[in-house]
Amino acid sequence: MSVRFSLSREPILAPVLSAADAGGFVDFVGRVRNSNEGKAVVGLEYEAYDELALSEGRALLEEAVRRFGLMDAACVHRLGPLKIGDAAVAISVAAPHRRQAFAACEYVIDQLKQRVPIWKKEHYAEGPSDWVGISPTPSDLYRRQITLPEVGCAGQERLGSSKVLVVGAGGLGCPALLYLAAAGVGQVGICDGDKVDCSNLHREILFGLPEVGQAKAITASATLSRMYPHVKVVAHPVRLTHENADEILGGYDLVLDCTEGLRPKFLLNDRCVGVGIPFVQASIHQFEGQIQVVIPALTSCLRCLFPSPPTDGCVGNCAESGVLGFTAGLFGTMQAAEAVKLLLGIGRPLTEETLLVDLRDWSTIKVRRERDPGCPACGSGNMERPLEVEWREALALNANWIDVREPVEVAAEPGPTSVDWIRKPLSTFDGGLPAGTLVIACAHGVRSAGVAAMLRQQGREAYSLAGGIDGLVDRTVP
Amino acid sequence: MTSKISITVRYFAIFREERGLSEEALETSAQTVEELYAELKLANGFRLEPKWVRLAVNGAYVPATRHLAPGDEVVLIPPVAGG
Numbered sequence: 001m002s003v004r005f006s007l008s009r010e011p012i013l014a015p016v017l018s019a020a021d022a023g024g025f026v027d028f029v030g031r032v033r034n035s036n037e038g039k040a041v042v043g044l045e046y047e048a049y050d051e052l053a054l055s056e057g058r059a060l061l062e063e064a065v066r067r068f069g070l071m072d073a074a075c076v077h078r079l080g081p082l083k084i085g086d087a088a089v090a091i092s093v094a095a096p097h098r099r100q101a102f103a104a105c106e107y108v109i110d111q112l113k114q115r116v117p118i119w120k121k122e123h124y125a126e127g128p129s130d131w132v133g134i135s136p137t138p139s140d141l142y143r144r145q146i147t148l149p150e151v152g153c154a155g156q157e158r159l160g161s162s163k164v165l166v167v168g169a170g171g172l173g174c175p176a177l178l179y180l181a182a183a184g185v186g187q188v189g190i191c192d193g194d195k196v197d198c199s200n201l202h203r204e205i206l207f208g209l210p211e212v213g214q215a216k217a218i219t220a221s222a223t224l225s226r227m228y229p230h231v232k233v234v235a236h237p238v239r240l241t242h243e244n245a246d247e248i249l250g251g252y253d254l255v256l257d258c259t260e261g262l263r264p265k266f267l268l269n270d271r272c273v274g275v276g277i278p279f280v281q282a283s284i285h286q287f288e289g290q291i292q293v294v295i296p297a298l299t300s301c302l303r304c305l306f307p308s309p310p311t312d313g314c315v316g317n318c319a320e321s322g323v324l325g326f327t328a329g330l331f332g333t334m335q336a337a338e339a340v341k342l343l344l345g346i347g348r349p350l351t352e353e354t355l356l357v358d359l360r361d362w363s364t365i366k367v368r369r370e371r372d373p374g375c376p377a378c379g380s381g382n383m384e385r386p387l388e389v390e391w392r393e394a395l396a397l398n399a400n401w402i403d404v405r406e407p408v409e410v411a412a413e414p415g416p417t418s419v420d421w422i423r424k425p426l427s428t429f430d431g432g433l434p435a436g437t438l439v440i441a442c443a444h445g446v447r448s449a450g451v452a453a454m455l456r457q458q459g460r461e462a463y464s465l466a467g468g469i470d471g472l473v474d475r476t477v478p
Numbered sequence: 479m480t481s482k483i484s485i486t487v488r489y490f491a492i493f494r495e496e497r498g499l500s501e502e503a504l505e506t507s508a509q510t511v512e513e514l515y516a517e518l519k520l521a522n523g524f525r526l527e528p529k530w531v532r533l534a535v536n537g538a539y540v541p542a543t544r545h546l547a548p549g550d551e552v553v554l555i556p557p558v559a560g561g
């Protein structure tokens with residue numbers, strides 16, 4: 001037995017079920033009535049979010065089968081213009097006995113009106129036509145927050161017309177995305193080029209075991225769209241780079257930096273400052289975290305504090321240092337809070353300070369920060385030549401390509417064949433490098449950053465391939 | 479001979495890990511925050527170069543040349559990467 005849920009633009013009839021072991025069959029047909037809430041109705045129109053209506057409708061029927069022990073269930077919903085007396089929806093269920101059949105039929109029509117994204121526009125004998133909520137209206141969904149004097153209907157509308165981009169769907173990004181979408185932010189973007197990994201599930205609460213191996217941005221957007229169909233969720237399933245940043249950031253009102261690693265954090269800082277988009281920045285380390293709000297040209301940015309960031313190896317990351325899920329959860333939630341405060345002009349967001357919290361003993365410090373007029377990102381200073389380069393930038397350098405991975409790694413993954421690799425395993429590294437510009441590569445870009453930094457100290461023009469060779473293998477390399 | 483002053487130092491993230499403490503009271507002959515960092519780096523083997531470290535005194539980020547005063551609360555803040 002498989003349940004059937006369909007949408008039809010043609011006139012409909014109650015679906016016919018046959019089940020030899022069922023004794024109670026109930027068909028329900030909903031028809032267009034000539035009045036609603038005292039107003040004379042002359043006709044109406046149904047519109048659906050087809051894809052979601054079909055999946056949600058099917059899920060509802062399967063749920064009814066389990067709940068009432070049905071033998072079969074089917075439902076068809078009419079779309080398009082309908083006249084008085086036309087059938088709008090027809091539900092048929094088959095159960096062992098009449099009692100379950102009546103109850104199941106009532107359950108399906110009640111739930112259908114609440115959950116399945118189909119909207120009805122009524123045409124009245126007098127006055128303009130009106131959309132009637134089958135799915136809940138904004139005032140149903142957000143009543144509890146609209147009640148707050150700081151939000152109100154105007155605030156809710158402002159949230160509904162806002163666009164927020166979350167960069168990094170990890171430990172910080174997952175709770176931030178959930179709270180932004182739940183709050184009714186009109187458009188929520190998700191930028192992440194990674195796939196779900198089982199070792200991150202402890203803090204990436206939008207994902208579970210079934211999602212392991214899937215593209216994070218895509219699966220997160222599917223989950224959020226299902227949970228909050230009235231929010232527009234946009235997936236950007238790519239890693240943010242110098243090349244694509246401005247295009248992805250364009251059009252958003254606010255950005256949340258939920259990335260992992262200093263390189264992406266400083267890249268995002270530089271591009272947000274460049275494009276002039278405010279962002280909420282957070283980072284965690286074990287039981288601690290930092291959070292601050294940057295409004296370009298008004299507040300200090302990350303480079304006012306740290307003009308040239310260290311490479312990631314020096315400060316630890318979640319993989320090396322370890323982290324508990326709730327540290328990320330707390331800070332991601334705080335980022336969503338700062339975002340909503342900024343969008344609605346509530347309270348005093350962390351624009352002038354960095355907040356540091358240690359969950360071990362709940363010690364908190366707020367550190368006042370000021371703009372540096374000589375800042376290389378938002379002031380008069382010049383940006384230091386970056387140590388790490390993307391593949392495309394590296395190709396343009398006309399450099400010698402040095403692979404410092406060990407022979408066993410090279411055997412497993414030789415890397416792109418479009419450049420001539422000089423293999424110099426780190427374990428037997430003896431110098432002896434060719435003259436000219438060098439691009440150093442390893443598997444993930446950590447060892448190569450160390451080698452490139454060392455070579456620079458020796459006065460060489462050296463760069464490290466960002467993300468390493470494994471980072472390229474996942475993508476199409478030109 | 480320079481006399482020593484008493485200050486409090488708080489450590490965050492990688493510094494807390496490397497020092498093994500969140501906070502300590504200490505006596506220092508360092509005149510400025512950069513001298514203090516050099517002293518602490520030597521004593522505790524901190525790996526971060528001074529240019530990668532920000533110090534805050536009494537709740538505000540300060541320039542490296544800021545002079546220390548008795549009773550100052552100094553916070554060592556590294557850039558943090560996790561997400």
